[in-house]
Amino acid sequence: MKIARFSTGDELRYGIVEGLPAGESCPSGESGGRLIVLRGDPLYTPPEATGEIVPLDEVRLVSPVIPRSKVIGIGKNYAAHAAEMGGAAPDEPIVFLKPNTAVIGPDAPIVLPPWSRQVHHEGELAVVIGSPAKNVDAADAGRVILGYTVADDVSARDPRGGDAVRAKAFDTSCPLGPWIEIPEPGSDGAFDPSCAAIRTRVDGAVVQEGTTADMITPVPELIALVSRIFTLLPGDVILTGTPAGVGEIRAGQRVEVGVEGIGRFSNPVVRR
Numbered sequence: 001m002k003i004a005r006f007s008t009g010d011e012l013r014y015g016i017v018e019g020l021p022a023g024e025s026c027p028s029g030e031s032g033g034r035l036i037v038l039r040g041d042p043l044y045t046p047p048e049a050t051g052e053i054v055p056l057d058e059v060r061l062v063s064p065v066i067p068r069s070k071v072i073g074i075g076k077n078y079a080a081h082a083a084e085m086g087g088a089a090p091d092e093p094i095v096f097l098k099p100n101t102a103v104i105g106p107d108a109p110i111v112l113p114p115w116s117r118q119v120h121h122e123g124e125l126a127v128v129i130g131s132p133a134k135n136v137d138a139a140d141a142g143r144v145i146l147g148y149t150v151a152d153d154v155s156a157r158d159p160r161g162g163d164a165v166r167a168k169a170f171d172t173s174c175p176l177g178p179w180i181e182i183p184e185p186g187s188d189g190a191f192d193p194s195c196a197a198i199r200t201r202v203d204g205a206v207v208q209e210g211t212t213a214d215m216i217t218p219v220p221e222l223i224a225l226v227s228r229i230f231t232l233l234p235g236d237v238i239l240t241g242t243p244a245g246v247g248e249i250r251a252g253q254r255v256e257v258g259v260e261g262i263g264r265f266s267n268p269v270v271r272r
């Protein structure tokens with residue numbers, strides 16, 4: 001089940017995405033997709049349809065979740081990406097935070113920070129937490145996962161003093177979308193986070209292509225690891241690391257990130 005957060009005016013609402021053709025994972029125009037509008041916030045209340053249905057191409061999708069507490073980033077979780085950054089992957093993945101003010105949705109501009117001349121895209125699988133969690137065992141991790149979405153962990157490579165907070169946490173550095181894929185136990189073709197293709201395109205050209213099968217620390221172990229550092233709250237998001245192929249994004253370009261089985265979305269890049 002795919003749940004989107006959207007607007008048709010001022011009000012933000014949630015809806016179940018239906019009617020996408022097989023293989024279609026793009027929220028754009030002619031897809032024929034529609035939204036079954038829901039009452040309330042499905043993060044906190046079971047999905048209940050209002051009876052209203054709206055065509056997907058008549059809404060503006062926004063970030064499927066705004067974390068109330070945190071976005072947790074994971075660095076160097078793919079050996080080939082660690083190598084392109086000039087080293088071996090660490091024994092344990094690097095953990096960092098992005099504030100919720102970094103989050104934007106599909107089509108919202110990525111604003112290059114004025115102090116950086118080297119900003120990179122990082123297409124990633126993201127996990128959305130569904131229930132409070134602390135010291136979770138990997139075997140129980142599924143219990144605290146609401147679903148999965150797609151992220152661009154936009155990163156400045158040249159922050160002053162090598163400051164990791166400036167590098168990762170600036171405004172618009174965390175595009176999320178296009179919706180949350182919520183696994184339905186027992187259903188055919190359920191999304192499998194351990195084997196999903198990740199693709200990033202810049203102006204339509206594929207620049208990053210990888211698979212979550214290459215993660216050094218897979219999703220259940222990542223949840224175990226981070227829940228030993230932080231209490232996880234509903235709506236928290238964990239970025240699971242980027243495969244190889246990161247590269248610079250420049251003003252005027254459009255960067256698209258996608259994970260097969262979830263969807264894809266894009267953002268224009270601007271400098272103000």
Ligand code: MG
Binds near residue numbers: 073122124153241242
């Ligand atoms: Mg990253």
